[in-house]
Amino acid sequence: MIKVGFIGVGKLGKDAAEVISEFYDVTGYDIRPVETPIKMEATLSKCVKGKDIIFVAVPTPHHPNYDGRSATSHLPPRDFDYSIAIDVIKEIDKRVDNESLIVLISTVLPGTVRRDISPLIKNSRFIYNPYLIAQGTVKWDMKNPEMIMIGTQDGSKTGDAELLSNFYQPILAKKTRVEIGTWEEVESMKIFYNTFITAKLCLVNMIQDTAMSLGHMNVDKVTEALKNSTDRIMGPKYMSAGLGDGGGCHPRDNIALREFSRRYNLGYDLFDSIMKSREQQALNIAKFMRKIGIRTEETICILGSGFKAGVNQLEGSPSLLVGHYLEQLGYKVEYDLIQLRNGEVVENENILNNELLTVFLLGWPEHFQSWPFPLGSTIVDVWRSFKPVKGLKVYHYGNTRNNQSCLISDN
């Protein structure tokens, strides 16, 4: 039977270890006394010796002023404190060999494992495996998680990732999705899962504030209507990263809600940050052109400048917003659509078969897969769906798994 050590038998660790002990041989260790039916060892050494898997669920605490029970937005942002996790992992690694797999469960910010934890692993093996578990339902959540997240150095799905995935199978009450990724991908799955919930609730609670400011309105009537909108809002749509939200309605609705917040004195401006992030994200894409070495003497051609695929409408177009920032950075930009004085939007014939244009940013990649790009052209696709083509240098912005430059095919 697989032998398990469990370090940190607290609010998460105690219930988790007890559930695991229904299926495997579990021994725990904690610096404080813990009342539990599982066998507890007096020292960390004894707990980890000869174990196949050693789970670490020690605290990664925030400063006491930052737990959310009092206001924090006026305080400087702060990371968690990783000193306990670092000490514990160092101590475990000293006492075990390559036969042991250390599995960190504690919550960390994206980037922490590669920077602070992986350099400590000298003798053993390591996986990052955060849990989606809520207080009050830890045992039930252990058997019924929404997904199991397993982070490995390079995202490989075999070896230890497979071992850990198989380890959980007898514990799970139903067939469960296993998401295996790099450490950074899994750190992000965990923390954005939680913060998605906060962002969603802030929006929902703004509707409540709207009811309180305006009168004649029950917030539940509105949230129920939105809750049942399972096509676009409560579903997988709009979960692909790429260009910002666009069109004739969305950006300006957000902008108008800023005025609403001011007029009714809500005391916060959620859409200030949202609109700033839409703009800054477009600027970040524009700056990427500089990062990959595109010189300002070169003209960048935006293909797919309408606000969405196949729609020749330029209002609220997120690719035009990127173009705006490219121009600010000193580039000359050509667009595949141009608006005539009478308002009509027509195709820009100057760009077709123009050998001088060799740098392209794609607003709608699939649409341009067969476009006659001049040989040697550079293609930047922020949706990552343009397939590599011989003779073209293709970048998938947003996929840094293999290199920071996002280059997926080089001529």
Ligand SMILES: NC(=O)c1ccc[n+]([C@@H]2O[C@H](COP(=O)([O-])OP(=O)(O)OC[C@H]3O[C@@H](n4cnc5c(N)ncnc54)[C@H](O)[C@@H]3O)[C@@H](O)[C@H]2O)c1
């Ligand atoms: N509580 C949850 O529901 C939950 C859910 C998901 C993730 N997490 C994450 O799991 C981690 C642990 O959270 P928690 O809520 O269980 O914290 P906790 O403080 O309740 O438990 C941590 C345990 O670790 C012990 N500990 C501290 N230093 C130790 C050491 N050097 N050696 C051995 N044991 C030591 C503590 O005595 C305590 O019993 C945190 O990173 C947290 O963010 C918690």
